[in-house]
């Protein structure tokens with residue numbers, strides 16, 4: 099992985115992970131949203147009616163408020179100035195109801211999991227309720243139109259206020275201007291003996307991001323964008339404790355405000371997730387056992403096998419429960435599911451996991467293959483391979499051969515011997531900084547070049563290890579836990595030039611498209627079918643996933659492919 103720390107370069111310390119108060123992880127998905135298509139029960143309808151009445155009452159109160167607001171020193175006037183909202187008794191009741199509902203998260207998860215398997219009794223009850231409520235349809239339609247009208251009005255009002263606020267901010271900043279010290283002053287401050295003043299740096303970061311977001315309008319006369327960028331880079335490196343080499347790379351990829359989001363996400367741990375081993379159990383059964391053990395879990399909606407662990411009681415260790423020891427699940431980051439989902443293994447196939455240790459993705463592949471066909475789990479590192487052996491035993495994998503070759507040799511060992519190859523390549527780890535903070539300061543240009551070079555060689559070997567005959571194309575999935583273009587799009591671009599392969603959609607619903615243009619470079623126009631996962635966008639580890647289809651068995655790319663690459 100090239101994770102050698104360079105301890106010679108001294109970084110000025112920012113608040114770092116430990117100094118920051120960690121908040122509860124924010125989930126980018128909510129299973130409850132997935133109830134959207136459910137048929138409304140009479141209870142739902144009654145609630146809608148209640149909401150409509152409440153909205154009408156609220157509207158009336160607002161109108162009254164506006165009237166009294168015109169009278170000086172009224173009580174409502176005072177309330178408005180503090181910005182506090184008063185809750186009506188009905189609103190309070192609803193808030194209490196929702197707080198009580200949150201207390202039964204475990205019950206909810208069980209319900210979500212078993213929703214499709216409701217007992218007949220439950221179903222009958224619901225049908226009865228639906229029948230009862232049929233007569234209400236017309237009046238509810240009227241109510242809904244009223245609600246729509248009211249919410250449109252409210253939305254208009256909100257937009258007007260928002261526009262007023264923005265205009266005010268613009269005016270204020272254009273009068274006063276956001277003041278950033280000169281580059282020399284900032285450099286002096288950084289070179290000083292004293293510890294950097296982190297709150298000052300933090301607010302300067304925000305100010306500089308604000309200026310850079312609309313440079314033409316907001317910059318100080320006579321100061322260049324390059325100067326602001328340099329100050330921004332220095333401040334970010336100091337505040338978040340990165341070396342400037344890596345921070346500059348990241349700044350090239352993200353805009354200033356998105357970069358702050360990415361860096362902030364790296365300061366927090368990702369949610370703990372587990373993958374059900376379907377060779378041993380089913381997700382519903384596993385979730386029930388864990389819930390009964392007091393472990394609060396929720397489903398990962400885009401996966402059939404994933405669970406998010408919301409809370410674990412003090413007396414339970416997830417890596418030592420009876421279910422864990424029996425091989426019912428594996429602890430695995432949610433984004434690690436994605437390369438295997440993209441690979442889409444089939445029963446009876448021959449599959450190579452070229453860099454398999456410790457075996458998270460290989461065990462997932464074997465489970466999807468239902469222990470049929472043949473899985474070669476390879477890793478050059480003999481020590482790490484011990485973990486593959488352990489995981490395979492625990493999870494009951496029986497269709498596999500474990501090898502310890504340099505992945506680059508596979509075309510010689512088993513030329514074109516596989517239907518699919520997963521290349522989860524060794525990388526800089528810039529997508530998993532929240533797990534390994536050393537990445538912040540340990541990477542230099544040599545490390546990235548070394549990774550990129552090895553990744554290119556491994557990718558060509560992966561392509562040469564899959565077949566294409568009788569109209570059946572082999573597939574290669576290339577993935578890394580790095581966000582850097584040098585280790586992702588550039589590596590895939592190289593393979594597109596060197597071999598007759600095409601990028602195909604990964605079949606994944608989540609992820610941002612790969613870069614087609616990057617700092618003046620133009621990559622293959624199909625690069626946008628690759629997926630980029632960012633911690634700040636999905637609350638998952640950063641990942642890159644590309645899926646390649648082998649077009650023929652010759653080692654050189656076809657003339658058409660060459661022309662496509664040249665013609666860009």
Ligand SMILES: C[S@@+](CC[C@H](N)C(=O)[O-])C[C@H]1O[C@@H](n2cnc3c(N)ncnc32)[C@H](O)[C@@H]1O
Nearest residue numbers: 453454455456457458459478479504505522524
């Ligand atoms: C990102 S990790 C793989 C993680 C694994 N796929 C999983 O899901 O558990 C990369 C692995 O590549 C292995 N590796 C590095 N160079 C290699 C090479 N030339 N051939 C095969 N494996 C290699 C490393 O030992 C490391 O275990």
